[in-house]
Amino acid sequence: MAVAGSAVGLGNFLRFPGLAAQYGGGAFMLAYAISFLIIGLPIGWAEWAMGRHAGGRGYNSCPGAFAAIVRRPWAKYAGIIGVIVPVVIYMYYVVIESWCIGYAVNFWSGGLRLENSGQTVARFAEFTGAAADGSAMSFDSGKVLPWLLGVFILNFWLIYRGISGGIEKMCKIAMPMLILLALILLARVLTLGAPDAARPNDSVGNGLGYLWNPTKVMVVHTAPDAKDKPREVVGAAAIEAAKTEVAASGGALALREAGVLDQLRNPRLWLAAAGQIFFSLSVGFGVIIVYASYMKKSDDVVLSGLTASSANEFCEVGLGGLITVPAAVAFLGVAGVAGQAGVGLGFKVLPLVFAKMPAGDFFGGAFFFMLFLAAITSSISMLQPGIAFVEEALGVGRKVSVTLLGLLTCFGAGFVIYFTGDLKALDTLDFWVGTFLIFMLATIQIIVFGWVWGIDRGFDELHQGAAIQVPWIFRPVIKWICPAFLLGIFALWFMQEILGMDLSSGAAGGVSYYVTDLFGEKASLPAQLSVGLVIVIAVFFSLMTSRARAFQRAEQGLDKDDV
Amino acid sequence: MTTAGLIVMLCSVGTVVSLFGWCVWKVLGTPDEAGKIHSLEFETPDAKRPE
Numbered sequence: 369m370a371v372a373g374s375a376v377g378l379g380n381f382l383r384f385p386g387l388a389a390q391y392g393g394g395a396f397m398l399a400y401a402i403s404f405l406i407i408g409l410p411i412g413w414a415e416w417a418m419g420r421h422a423g424g425r426g427y428n429s430c431p432g433a434f435a436a437i438v439r440r441p442w443a444k445y446a447g448i449i450g451v452i453v454p455v456v457i458y459m460y461y462v463v464i465e466s467w468c469i470g471y472a473v474n475f476w477s478g479g480l481r482l483e484n485s486g487q488t489v490a491r492f493a494e495f496t497g498a499a500a501d502g503s504a505m506s507f508d509s510g511k512v513l514p515w516l517l518g519v520f521i522l523n524f525w526l527i528y529r530g531i532s533g534g535i536e537k538m539c540k541i542a543m544p545m546l547i548l549l550a551l552i553l554l555a556r557v558l559t560l561g562a563p564d565a566a567r568p569n570d571s572v573g574n575g576l577g578y579l580w581n582p583t584k585v586m587v588v589h590t591a592p593d594a595k596d597k598p599r600e601v602v603g604a605a606a607i608e609a610a611k612t613e614v615a616a617s618g619g620a621l622a623l624r625e626a627g628v629l630d631q632l633r634n635p636r637l638w639l640a641a642a643g644q645i646f647f648s649l650s651v652g653f654g655v656i657i658v659y660a661s662y663m664k665k666s667d668d669v670v671l672s673g674l675t676a677s678s679a680n681e682f683c684e685v686g687l688g689g690l691i692t693v694p695a696a697v698a699f700l701g702v703a704g705v706a707g708q709a710g711v712g713l714g715f716k717v718l719p720l721v722f723a724k725m726p727a728g729d730f731f732g733g734a735f736f737f738m739l740f741l742a743a744i745t746s747s748i749s750m751l752q753p754g755i756a757f758v759e760e761a762l763g764v765g766r767k768v769s770v771t772l773l774g775l776l777t778c779f780g781a782g783f784v785i786y787f788t789g790d791l792k793a794l795d796t797l798d799f800w801v802g803t804f805l806i807f808m809l810a811t812i813q814i815i816v817f818g819w820v821w822g823i824d825r826g827f828d829e830l831h832q833g834a835a836i837q838v839p840w841i842f843r844p845v846i847k848w849i850c851p852a853f854l855l856g857i858f859a860l861w862f863m864q865e866i867l868g869m870d871l872s873s874g875a876a877g878g879v880s881y882y883v884t885d886l887f888g889e890k891a892s893l894p895a896q897l898s899v900g901l902v903i904v905i906a907v908f909f910s911l912m913t914s915r916a917r918a919f920q921r922a923e924q925g926l927d928k929d930d931v
Numbered sequence: 932m933t934t935a936g937l938i939v940m941l942c943s944v945g946t947v948v949s950l951f952g953w954c955v956w957k958v959l960g961t962p963d964e965a966g967k968i969h970s971l972e973f974e975t976p977d978a979k980r981p982e
Contacts, residue, residue: 397943428977690944
């Protein structure tokens with residue numbers, strides 16, 4: 369139960385539905401399933417094995433583990449990504465965590481009795497400060513800042529005082545309750561039908577179709593200009609209405625079907641699906657490698673990894689996706705969902721579901737409070753890689769390490785909470801760190817495991833203490849398929865999003881807004897500062913790493929505590 | 932939802948429920964296994980070391 373509890377986090381109930389909605393479900397779900405099998409599970413196992421091996425030699429941080437296994441100077445610098453990722457993600461994760469507790473208390477105090485999607489969207493923007501930079505900087509309980517301060521102090525107080533084990537025990541009770549509440553919520557969502565009789569196409573049935581139908585039907589402009597985008601239609605009645613609209617358009621509109629293969633040609637979809645697998649399984653985070661380093665040889669890393677992953681997928685696919693996306697379509701419509709996608713989707717939609725439940729304020733508050741507890745377990749675990757790194761790099765104790773990390777993440781969270789306009793800082797950090805850097809680290813890890821450390825040695829470590837054997841098929845998957853898959857997606861993504869090539873026609877296409885936010889006429893200052901913050905942190909960690917005696921010993925093949 | 936969509940949904944949800952159920956059965960059904968399973972736990976050994 370503890371393993372299942374620790375696997376549940378905001379990624380399951382908030383990030384996954386937002387991404388599934390953003391990429392239109394269907395093919396995204398297929399890419400997601402493939403990513404789980406050929407990258408999520410193998411890289412997770414690789415991390416468990418490498419972490420425990422390094423821990424046996426006294427190294428607990430990601431740079432230390434890389435240096436001990438690879439024994440080359442570059443390895444410790446590559447391992448820094450495994451510190452940057454959790455530390456930077458913590459800076460915005462703690463903000464989302466404070467949204468959860470803020471929403472919970474506002475539910476319980478009756479402050480979230482909202483009647484339509486316009487109100488929920490406006491309330492979310494007001495609470496988070498999405499309207500403009502600096503608009504969240506108020507000590508009003510209807511805004512995020514006081515909640516963020518409380519959550520931030522609570523996180524570090526728990527760690528500094530070394531009493532986070534109490535929270536862990538509490539979560540053993542709270543997490544099953546979260547799953548029970550999610551099941552109740554799921555039952556309510558699936559019986560919502562079409563909440564607005566005037567809009568019968570906005571129904572839960574069509575929401576499920578939006579998420580799971582492999583083939584998409586879209587209304588497209590035959591001569592589109594820059595603002596014309598394809599509009600998806602779901603459900604027999606909506607498609608009939610779209611046919612009538614197309615026939616009356618005089619050739620300006622057309623109905624087009626996009627099959628699974630057409631949708632799978634989008635590398636951004638693959639990057640997002642893989643990124644979500646990494647994010648929710650904590651694979652490529654640098655977190656598993658650190659926690660595995662504290663495990664004994666008699667512990668079972670194979671079943672630990674599989675159980676945590678399967679519990680996570682159960683919550684994500686079986687609960688998170690089935691609740692939020694169908695409810696979003698029922699209340700916002702298909703077009704509205706496409707426009708509201710992102711981590712905020714659940715905050716904009718779920719208040720409307722709770723409004724249609726008996727004792728909705730209580731259940732709404734309880735759900736967001738449980739989500740807050742799930743988030744606090746995740747955020748505390750995100751700090752451990754940074755703590756272990758500072759301890760090892762500077763040779764200091766845990767309290768000094770926690771203090772240093774507290775100052776750094778306080779600055780980072782302050783940055784995110786100030787630049788809240790369009791949630792630009794959060795979105796930029798989530799892409800460049802929460803997707804891009806995780807992807808880079810995962811690729812490095814699987815290459816190190818399969819090609820540098822060696823499959824045989826890795827599997828020997830993996831199987832010590834294990835009740836089950838990893839199926840043989842994962843040997844070629846780890847050695848060949850996984851790295852090729854990751855490098856292939858990365859190359860296609862780079863060509864499309866950075867170089868602006870349209871891969872279906874070979875012509876020049878549009879560059880991702882994550883890139884245009886950084887360079888050129890459309891550059892955004894918060895986005896540029898966000899990337900600048902990550903670079904400054906990387907330089908700071910590199911300087912610490914270059915002088916660390918522990919990592920030099922690891923490179924020389926010495927155990928940390930060898931005399 | 933189309934028939935294909937329904938099939939994809941049932942297969943996906945069925946797979947994750949079955950996999951999780953199998954893991955629970957394996958952990959509980961193997962002697963001493965529950966004590967050998969770990970996750971991202973908070974009380975790491977460095978928290979217990981004297982400063």
